[in-house]
Amino acid sequence: MTMVSAKEFAHWLRQRFGEDEQGVSLTRKDxxxxxxxxxxxxxxxxxxxxxxxxxxxxxxxxxxREKFFLVPVSDRPWRAQLEAQYERELYCNNVLPFDFDRSG
Structure with missing residues (x-):
């Protein structure tokens, strides 16, 4: 068996799993x-x-680095997802910015 390049393997993965909505996993051995x-x-x-x-x-x-995951990437902004799941009013009142200031 000849070694395939990363580009060839990526193409093979895309052809076989490109339409999969949940993704697949592979092991190092795979x-x-x-x-x-x-x-x-x-x-x-x-x-x-x-x-x-x-x-x-x-x-x-x-x-x-023993298990690898091929997953679809979403281009949906996080705000749109929250607004779709909850009423806009609830979203605006209950989601607060993170406070990263740990000095106080």
Missing amino acids: INHLTGRQKFNQEFINDIHFELMRHGMAFVTDTG
Whole structure:
């Protein structure tokens, strides 16, 4: 099996899972098997992510870098989501800005 590039793998992922609304997960072993690589580094993952972001998909990993997630990216602003879920009046009165001043 020949090793595939991050761009080729991103294209393969997009073709198979591009329409999936919930996303999929892969293990390190899955990626090794699918790409023909024995090892890969964070730069390889970053390159896959870069290629997929142009198509509204993110490729991210957990903190242990053992599980990877291909998920759709939403371009919906957070305010629009809150306003759609709750009455506007309730939203305006109950959502306050975070106070990041920890000195007092």
